[in-house]
Amino acid sequence: MSDNHNLLAEQRRALILDEVRRRGGARVNELTRKLNVSDMTVRRDLDALARQGVVEKVHGGAVPVPETEARTHEPGFEAKSALAPGAKEDIARVAAAMAAPGSAVALSGGTTTYAVARHLLEVPDMTVVTNSVRVADVFHAAKAGTATVVLTGGVRTPSDALVGPVADQTIGTLRFDLLFLGVHGVSVDAGLSTPNLAEAETNRRLIRSARRVVVVADHTKWGTVALGSFARLDEVDTLVTDGGAPDAVRAEMAEHLPGLVVAGGNGSTDER
Template identity: 80%
Template sequence: MSENQNLLAEQRRALILDEVRRRGGVRVNELTRKLGVSDMTVRRDLDALARQGVLEKVHGGAVPVVEASTHEPGFEAKSGLELSAKEDIARSAAELVAPGSAIALSGGTTTFALAHRLLDVPDLTVVTNSVRVADVFHAAQRAGSQGQGAATVVLTGGVRTPSDSLVGPVADQAIGTLHFDLLFLGVHGISIEAGLSTPNLAEAETNRRLVQSARRVVVVADHTKWGTVGLSSFAQLEQVDTWVTDAGLPGEVREEIADRVQRLVVAGKDSEETQS
């Protein structure tokens, strides 16, 4: 990590979290030297990251939180995290959708934010295994905010997960008969070794079917998903056409995935786009 006094708080915290995960722990005095900020700033950053549940504060520093690879937070628990990043990602991802497209949206809080951004795109066919995503479109249609050209929404059916996704054989069979122009995929975790992963075995299989049925795969995931590994992998990074993330993703991570992900879109303030 290079010293930089002008880093945004989210970028600085992403660097801290990456260092904690990579090294297994850091000390406050090490972070102040590396980041070129005050002891108080580092401690505030550690407090914020600890409140998010992504690291644990210890005397003089911090260590990673080691969650069970089967732990699956509920939709409400995840919906309050990284709100500005999710909105930035949703805004950029929506620009990839052309009127009249057939798209699929997986479950997740980022795809939920994206669904709101797609309400004004006419003549979409939307396939989703997310109850929450389907509700966004249905609520808009009931309220009359979607007129002519309203989306046609197909909800797959299946067994409901803690994150309000529908998975299992019913969902898998429905998805396997369809073909999408674009798949927007929310993920539990992303890493070089594990690729895209989830703590739910049935959801992993449903996500595999979604990937197989899509002409192009777009992952929508904020920087905190990097380095997280769930119980089951369902796709490799090389299967991702585009990853839309936020500016908190460290530069060294962007370089590391450049030869694996075809296109990286960094949304939000100081956003940039990297094409590999």
């Protein structure tokens, strides 16, 4: 693990998460020595990772979240919005540039797709299909004529996505050029997954209706497995992520995904 005390917070937390998962736990004093930062900095990082639901704080350190809890817990939209906002903004900026004027674009529910939606306001003459109340609000709040928005309908989840038979039936009648898909977890074995089984089915319908699938997910989603698996990695055209993952994790991503784009904090990209 790096001893560079100038690491960005999100990079440092990625290293901490990797250490906790790899060793089955880590103590605060061990992390402070390896990262060359203060106890207070490590404790703040562990607090942030605990809010994200990927570690559980214990006396003197942290352990990985039990697998059963990680598979079924679905945080609400507001809770997820506070997690890795810088990474989501980097991802959104790069992903939105993939949308062409005049195209039909779909966005699933999620805080990263919500960030993508704000950048898509600059793309003219789009038709937007979404099952996200929050995403639809972005376009409705913008000036008239920015985009034609189709909101699927359905049952609302804690993350403000509309899912279930009504959403599935609507999506099944549509075809779009590009899908921006948010996920709870990405892994080699389970592919893309979510804790909500109805949302998993709705996401399957979105993928079937899309000519091109772009997954937008920050580095903490890699290796996370939720209850409902809904797509293999080879069904994804491109994963857009941030630069916070350790090199070994990034190499694993590139090995198993058809396309990987890493968005940098300065707006740069690294395509693999």
